[in-house]
Amino acid sequence: MKVCIGGTFNQLHKGHKLLIDKAIKTAGKKGYLFIGITEGEITFTKKNVKPFEERKKAIKKYIEEKKTIPEIDIKPLVDKYGPSINEDFNAIVASPETRITAEEINIKRKKIGKKLLEIVQIPFVLADDGKPISSSRIEEKEINKNGKILKID
Numbered sequence: 001m002k003v004c005i006g007g008t009f010n011q012l013h014k015g016h017k018l019l020i021d022k023a024i025k026t027a028g029k030k031g032y033l034f035i036g037i038t039e040g041e042i043t044f045t046k047k048n049v050k051p052f053e054e055r056k057k058a059i060k061k062y063i064e065e066k067k068t069i070p071e072i073d074i075k076p077l078v079d080k081y082g083p084s085i086n087e088d089f090n091a092i093v094a095s096p097e098t099r100i101t102a103e104e105i106n107i108k109r110k111k112i113g114k115k116l117l118e119i120v121q122i123p124f125v126l127a128d129d130g131k132p133i134s135s136s137r138i139e140e141k142e143i144n145k146n147g148k149i150l151k152i153d
Helices: 014-027 052-064 099-111 135-139
Strands: 002-007 032-038 071-077 091-094 118-121
Touching (some): 014 091, 032 052, 052 071, 099 118
Parallel strands (some): 002 032, 002 091, 032 071
């Protein structure tokens, strides 16, 4: 199966790892996984975004720990859709936060006569305080990458 995911992946955290793991499982051993990492203007709304190569390296290191993986391409995303509209993917893995983008992709695919992508949604991964783990919360030193609370309000 051909699967795609995308994101900024600024602080590779437990939620990102669940997204990647689900995408690998969905693609299957003989499948294909495209991982798009935002780059350029699309990252301007986020604070302290690490260089693309640094984020790519963190993802590759995490993936290398897996024993059986599909063929994987990691490339820059310069817009929120990347190749997902025009290429022949079967599925997209999304979080509750990115599901709306996955639905927009299917609307665009339908308009150009492409088959719709299966949207595989993972749940939010929650920190110890019950709120979703996010790169911004990690950068603000509220929590660590596993959701452990570092500062109390």
